[in-house]
Amino acid sequence: DRSEVAYFGAGPAPLPTKVLVKGAEAFVNFQNTGLSLAEISHRSQTANQILADTKAALTTLLEIPDSHDILFMHGGGSAEFSAVVLNMVAVWVEKRRREAEKDLGQDSAAIIERVRKELQDYLRLDYLVTGSWSLKASQEAANLLEPLGKGFVNVAVDSRKSASGKFDNIPAEDAWTLTQPRNQGGKTSAFVYYCDNETVDGVEFPNFPKCLDPDSSDEVPVVADMSSNFLSRRVDVSKHAVIFGGAQKNIGITDVTLVIVRKDVLATQPPPSFLHAVGVWSPPTILSWPVVAKNNSLYNTMPIFSIWIAGEVMRGLLETHQDRQLAGQEEVANAKAKQIYDALDRYPEVYQIVPDRSVRSRMNICFRVNGGDAGQEKAFLEGAEAQLLQGLKGHRSVGGIRISNYNAVDVDKVRRLTRYLEGFARKSK
Numbered sequence: 001d002r003s004e005v006a007y008f009g010a011g012p013a014p015l016p017t018k019v020l021v022k023g024a025e026a027f028v029n030f031q032n033t034g035l036s037l038a039e040i041s042h043r044s045q046t047a048n049q050i051l052a053d054t055k056a057a058l059t060t061l062l063e064i065p066d067s068h069d070i071l072f073m074h075g076g077g078s079a080e081f082s083a084v085v086l087n088m089v090a091v092w093v094e095k096r097r098r099e100a101e102k103d104l105g106q107d108s109a110a111i112i113e114r115v116r117k118e119l120q121d122y123l124r125l126d127y128l129v130t131g132s133w134s135l136k137a138s139q140e141a142a143n144l145l146e147p148l149g150k151g152f153v154n155v156a157v158d159s160r161k162s163a164s165g166k167f168d169n170i171p172a173e174d175a176w177t178l179t180q181p182r183n184q185g186g187k188t189s190a191f192v193y194y195c196d197n198e199t200v201d202g203v204e205f206p207n208f209p210k211c212l213d214p215d216s217s218d219e220v221p222v223v224a225d226m227s228s229n230f231l232s233r234r235v236d237v238s239k240h241a242v243i244f245g246g247a248q249k250n251i252g253i254t255d256v257t258l259v260i261v262r263k264d265v266l267a268t269q270p271p272p273s274f275l276h277a278v279g280v281w282s283p284p285t286i287l288s289w290p291v292v293a294k295n296n297s298l299y300n301t302m303p304i305f306s307i308w309i310a311g312e313v314m315r316g317l318l319e320t321h322q323d324r325q326l327a328g329q330e331e332v333a334n335a336k337a338k339q340i341y342d343a344l345d346r347y348p349e350v351y352q353i354v355p356d357r358s359v360r361s362r363m364n365i366c367f368r369v370n371g372g373d374a375g376q377e378k379a380f381l382e383g384a385e386a387q388l389l390q391g392l393k394g395h396r397s398v399g400g401i402r403i404s405n406y407n408a409v410d411v412d413k414v415r416r417l418t419r420y421l422e423g424f425a426r427k428s429k
């Protein structure tokens with residue numbers, strides 16, 4: 001029975017049972033239409049309404065300002081690693097093109113020549129590498145820019161350069177080596193990228209980084225991957241040019257990726273021919289934010305069922321927390337995480353939490369049992385399985401234990417888990 005199983009998987013992740021029950025019905029016969037939501041046309045009135053309703057719920061929850069648009073896309077967070085680079089480099093190029101046009105008028109050969117040179121001399125992409133996913137994103141950037149040359153990606157932070165050699169901390173902001181603003185040495189960043197919550201390593205930014213505040217950082221666009229902590233706390237969307245995340249953790253089922261993008265990003269795109277002339281890829285159509293936006297996320301066939309599920313999850317949050325937007329869910333998420341960390345902290349000789357206290361993720365709680373003793377960790381997992389506490393094995397790249405504490409993991413199940421943590425610790429002391 002579903003109520004007996006407590007699942008703590010990192011993604012796909014638990015969904016509210018209420019949503020699944022309603023979803024099962026919608027999968028067969030949506031609102032008595034005699035059709036499944038998986039069967040209807042993505043261009044139908046019903047599908048359009050579902051898109052609009054889901055956008056409206058997300059706008060309310062995250063208090064998304066008018067300056068930003070919401071896109072539904074394919075390919076998960078991973079596709080956005082590429083989309084970010086291609087769309088944001090295009091913005092960078094377009095800004096340079098417009099400046100060159102002001103100086104050089106209609107001389108297109110001269111404009112191309114100048115922008116091509118500026119690109120080689122000045123373009124940088126800043127990445128804060130604080131875990132496995134931001135590392136992957138930065139590697140994708142380097143890969144996509146390889147035909148232009150090397151050195152475009154500036155790793156402003158690599159948190160493995162610490163005493164432990166692990167992704168278990170976030171260095172202080174004054175140690176970040178962000179690209180200088182253009183007026184202080186020529187180079188400019190197309191964006192600064194961070195991953196708000198590192199799913200594999202259990203590291204979460206405690207707050208929005210101060211030095212990235214648009215008021216203080218020369219307006220370098222900020223891009224955030226929120227795949228694994230979306231809708232778990234309030235976010236100041238206005239500080240970001242782009243926020244993206246796959247739905248399959250806190251929002252819904254896989255197959256739909258949410259992208260919140262500032263409208264000026266959409267409006268600052270050069271003609272593809274200009275990009276080609278200066279030696280840059282234009283975004284593949286399916287990854288082009290302006291194309292997706294222009295088509296109301298219906299450039300091609302979208303998974304309407306998945307988008308509806310996401311909407312149901314969001315409406316559930318709105319219903320539960322009423323007019324508190326995400327403040328209510330933030331309290332719940334914090335309280336659940338605290339309960340788990342408190343239980344672990346009571347037995348430091350048995351449980352060793354991987355990340356530094358100041359950057360502990362509220363969503364993915366990563367720890368070792370008895371210093372990573374293979375037998376003890378196996379015993380921990382087997383004992384948990386026996387009590388139907390599932391999905392606790394750490395990511396294969398780092399090992400250990402990981403408790404994923406997403407929104408749909410309810411308080412009762414967290415309580416069951418903490419009882420198990422206590423019992424196991426007492427037994428093995």
Ligand code: PMP
Pocket residue numbers: 011075076077078079133195197198199200225226227228246
């Ligand atoms: N970013 C983060 C933070 C993730 O946790 C994941 C997936 N676990 C990804 C990106 C990649 O997402 P996807 O599998 O949807 O491509």
